[in-house]
Amino acid sequence: MAERADQAEKTARAKAQAPDPERGMSRRRLLGTAGAVGAAGLVVGGAGGALAAEAVRETPAELTGVGAKAVPFHGKHQSGIADSAQAHGHLLAFDLASGADRRSAAALLRRWSATAAELMAGEAPKGDDTGIALDAGPSSLTVTFGFGRTFFDRTGLASKRPAALEPLPAFTGDALDAKRGEGDLWVQIGADDPLVAFHALRVLQKQAGDAARPRWQMNGFNRAPGATAKPMTGRNLMGQIDGTNNPKPSDPDFAARVFVPDDSGDWMAGGSYAVVRRIRMLLDSWDHLSLERQEKVIGRRKSDGAPLSGGTETTPVDLNKFGADGSLAIAGDAHVRVAAPESNRGAAMLRRAFSFHDGYRDDGAPDAGLLFVAWQADPRRGFVPVQRKLDRGDGLSRFLSHESSGLFAVPGGCAPGEYVGQRLLEG
Numbered sequence: 001m002a003e004r005a006d007q008a009e010k011t012a013r014a015k016a017q018a019p020d021p022e023r024g025m026s027r028r029r030l031l032g033t034a035g036a037v038g039a040a041g042l043v044v045g046g047a048g049g050a051l052a053a054e055a056v057r058e059t060p061a062e063l064t065g066v067g068a069k070a071v072p073f074h075g076k077h078q079s080g081i082a083d084s085a086q087a088h089g090h091l092l093a094f095d096l097a098s099g100a101d102r103r104s105a106a107a108l109l110r111r112w113s114a115t116a117a118e119l120m121a122g123e124a125p126k127g128d129d130t131g132i133a134l135d136a137g138p139s140s141l142t143v144t145f146g147f148g149r150t151f152f153d154r155t156g157l158a159s160k161r162p163a164a165l166e167p168l169p170a171f172t173g174d175a176l177d178a179k180r181g182e183g184d185l186w187v188q189i190g191a192d193d194p195l196v197a198f199h200a201l202r203v204l205q206k207q208a209g210d211a212a213r214p215r216w217q218m219n220g221f222n223r224a225p226g227a228t229a230k231p232m233t234g235r236n237l238m239g240q241i242d243g244t245n246n247p248k249p250s251d252p253d254f255a256a257r258v259f260v261p262d263d264s265g266d267w268m269a270g271g272s273y274a275v276v277r278r279i280r281m282l283l284d285s286w287d288h289l290s291l292e293r294q295e296k297v298i299g300r301r302k303s304d305g306a307p308l309s310g311g312t313e314t315t316p317v318d319l320n321k322f323g324a325d326g327s328l329a330i331a332g333d334a335h336v337r338v339a340a341p342e343s344n345r346g347a348a349m350l351r352r353a354f355s356f357h358d359g360y361r362d363d364g365a366p367d368a369g370l371l372f373v374a375w376q377a378d379p380r381r382g383f384v385p386v387q388r389k390l391d392r393g394d395g396l397s398r399f400l401s402h403e404s405s406g407l408f409a410v411p412g413g414c415a416p417g418e419y420v421g422q423r424l425l426e427g
């Protein structure tokens with residue numbers, strides 16, 4: 001994951017500093033030019049001033065650190081799936097405007113794809129006068145596009161709707177708000193800088209124009225890069241290390257679990273399905289539990305994420321181990337036992353979440369939790385069986401409330417000159 005970003009970093013850095021006559025100018029060059037002209041004007045006038053301005057214009061300061069990292073937009077898969085989750089996230093869904101059709105949807109996806117590619121390379125998109133991200137580099141920005149179930153009816157493409165996009169079943173623990181769920185189109189934005197993330201959100205929302213209107217939006221966050229002494233798995237708002245036993249890109253079955261296979265032969269080849277749930281944490285109840293009880297509910301130690309069956313964070317969980325008192329080391333209703341692929345006939349998903357905090361509820365409790373995003377090749381072999389099992393027997397579910405839900409078909413990536421979803425919309 002990090003390698004993909006590192007490889008792209010050099011290219012994007014070079015791109016971000018060189019103006020492309022066909023596209024926008026580097027955000028930093030744009031600023032450097034304005035600054036240079038002003039400064040040079042103060043020192044020397046006439047031809048000398050012009051030369052001085054030119055010299056400064058050619059040497060924009062080197063970007064270092066968080067801002068310099070770029071993730072490529074073009075590729076076999078869309079970005080924002082196998083890349084590390086960023087510090088800031090915006091999830092939003094749009095509904096197509098009444099009267100919108102396949103053609104206007106295709107034009108929107110073409111616009112959005114071109115702009116996402118520019119933004120992810122640290123370029124200012126054409127016609128962008130907001131200045132929100134001026135001075136900033138790409139900051140690991142990713143933009144990911146998906147289609148909801150209703151998109152296919154609205155665009156006359158019902159015959160192309162994948163079977164995997166069938167509605168998720170109702171779960172007993174659900175308290176879903178329909179207005180904050182589903183939607184025709186879904187956009188996931190992530191960046192390590194909040195202004196870069198908001199800029200992408202704002203530009204894409206403006207570009208939706210008359211074609212689509214925002215349906216819902218949620219904002220989330222993760223730990224900032226560099227906040228810990230060494231890179232480590234992030235923590236959620238319950239304080240747990242979360243994400244340890246995710247499928248890893250180096251696993252031999254990673255692609256089969258996360259992406260629709262190439263030989264599926266349909267427009268979703270190389271794509272993935274995103275299950276998006278706003279899960280509120282009942283933090284006041286959770287924080288009343290002793291550390292020992294909290295660890296028993298999950299099946300892992302809070303301090304370092306090590307499984308209660310022993311070892312360190314990365315030691316495989318031993319679901320068959322008994323403690324000295326004769327009881328299971330990982331309790332029967334421990335979250336990691338109930339969610340594990342071994343307990344679900346191999347069902348697995350890639351969890352790539354953001355935390356959220358939207359203030360306080362009327363009862364004074366924090367409106368906070370997890371924007372849970374699970375990626376899989378087929379939700380019927382990923383999220384659905386696992387959530388069914390969690391719904392029945394997970395000790396953690398007493399401390400959670402699932403408040404909104406969406407399922408989106410996220411097509412594969414595209415090559416330069418193409419746009420995301422082109423195989424569906426022009427196939």
Ligand SMILES: C=CC1=C(C)c2cc3[nH]c(cc4nc(cc5[nH]c(cc1n2)c(C)c5CCC(=O)O)C(CCC(=O)O)=C4C)c(C)c3C=C
Pocket residue numbers: 236238240241242243244245246279280281298300317335336337339340341348349369370372383386387390400
């Ligand atoms: C349907 C799938 C899942 C939901 C919903 C879910 C919610 C949820 N989980 C945590 C905290 C943790 N989950 C952990 C592991 C874990 N969770 C799921 C699935 C769902 N979680 C899986 C498949 C796994 C991996 C199980 C395994 O193979 O061991 C962990 C342990 C660390 C880790 O492996 O990531 C924590 C902690 C919260 C707080 C939450 C809802 C808000």
Ligand SMILES: [Fe+2]
Pocket residue numbers: 335339
């Ligand atoms: Fe979990």
